[in-house]
Amino acid sequence: MPTLSTGERVHVTKIVDRRTPAADVVVLGVRAPQLARFAKPGQFVMVVPPAGEVASVALGIYEAQGDRMSVLFFVSGKRTTELARLQEGDELTITGPLGNGFFLDDAPSEVGIVAGGVGVASVLTSAQELLKNGCRVQLYYGARTQERLVDMDLFARAGCEVHAATDDGSFGYRGVVTDLLARAARPPRLLLACGPSPMLRAVARVAAEIDIPAQLSLEETFACGVGGCWGCVVPIVRTSAQAPSFPPAVLGGSDVVNARVCKEGPVFWAHELRW
Numbered sequence: 579m580p581t582l583s584t585g586e587r588v589h590v591t592k593i594v595d596r597r598t599p600a601a602d603v604v605v606l607g608v609r610a611p612q613l614a615r616f617a618k619p620g621q622f623v624m625v626v627p628p629a630g631e632v633a634s635v636a637l638g639i640y641e642a643q644g645d646r647m648s649v650l651f652f653v654s655g656k657r658t659t660e661l662a663r664l665q666e667g668d669e670l671t672i673t674g675p676l677g678n679g680f681f682l683d684d685a686p687s688e689v690g691i692v693a694g695g696v697g698v699a700s701v702l703t704s705a706q707e708l709l710k711n712g713c714r715v716q717l718y719y720g721a722r723t724q725e726r727l728v729d730m731d732l733f734a735r736a737g738c739e740v741h742a743a744t745d746d747g748s749f750g751y752r753g754v755v756t757d758l759l760a761r762a763a764r765p766p767r768l769l770l771a772c773g774p775s776p777m778l779r780a781v782a783r784v785a786a787e788i789d790i791p792a793q794l795s796l797e798e799t800f801a802c803g804v805g806g807c808w809g810c811v812v813p814i815v816r817t818s819a820q821a822p823s824f825p826p827a828v829l830g831g832s833d834v835v836n837a838r839v840c841k842e843g844p845v846f847w848a849h850e851l852r853w
């Protein structure tokens with residue numbers, strides 16, 4: 579599949595729509611035809627808060643269709659607070675698509691997607707692609723409370739079978755989403771997951787227990803976001819197809835090398851991670 583050159587990945591866009599699906603959660607839609615066209619499920623963008631006072635922030639590509647792409651973010655710190663103030667018509671510079679997304683070629687007929695908290699922002703395009711290819715998609719979506727479960731109807735309308743869990747039991751299963759996954763009546767044959775590290779580790783455990791592969795999208799803190807600073811590494815097995823070809827730092831003489839989450843990832847096979 580063709581990709582964009584480095585220069586072509588910088589897009590000066592305009593916000594065409596803005597909505598707040600929940601308190602402190604914002605979806606910004608921008609006009610970015612090239613970005614929408616070349617984005618693959620699970621890839622991300624670096625978004626520059628326009629005042630120029632704070633660094634760019636990594637956000638998943640939430641939707642990508644026609645001339646429009648969107649990001650969904652939880653207002654959590656300086657950069658997302660600044661982005662949340664933007665309105666329709668404002669300009670926004672976005673670099674992307676970046677990283678390797680989910681590996682969806684040869685996906686089995688039944689796929690489980692596990693999303694925790696902001697992780698939901700990185701899985702909608704994967705669900706849409708799998709459904710388009712005739713797969714059944716079970717979404718396991720966990721959040722602290724019902725108010726923090728966003729856009730479930732969007733996933734349901736797309737054709738996903740939605741299973742929700744909340745920590746406080748205000749909606750769906752009371753408890754962590756991976757417990758809900760472990761109780762699946764019809765276990766999926768592949769798992770895709772995005773969310774906080776403890777959830778991803780639990781997904782890896784469930785996948786190992788039921789003996790199915792899992793792809794995990796890691797939420798690392800990025801500095802450059804484009805592979806230049808090696809500030810976001812995670813250990814993976816040297817034999818992985820994602821192992822960087824240069825200069826792989828060997829940890830303790832083992833068969834483990836460092837891969838950059840922003841460049842070789844953010845998606846890795848659970849069985850290849852050594853974290």
Ligand SMILES: Cc1cc2nc3c(=O)[nH]c(=O)nc-3n(C[C@H](O)[C@H](O)[C@H](O)COP(=O)(O)OP(=O)(O)OC[C@H]3O[C@@H](n4cnc5c(N)ncnc54)[C@H](O)[C@@H]3O)c2cc1C
Nearest residue numbers: 622636637638650651652654655656657658696699797798
């Ligand atoms: C590949 C990738 C994709 C991502 N996609 C999305 C996405 O689609 N949507 C989304 O919402 N997020 C996403 N994130 C996460 C997002 O990039 C981070 O949350 C980012 O740090 C937010 O920037 P900020 O400046 O608003 O918040 P930051 O200031 O960086 O704060 C982020 C978190 O750290 C806490 N924090 C900040 N300072 C301190 C401190 N001094 N002590 C303790 N805690 C502190 C904040 O309370 C908050 O919870 C993604 C991350 C990655 C790596």
Ligand code: FES
Nearest residue numbers: 801803805807808
């Ligand atoms: S954040 Fe710089 S290499 Fe990943």
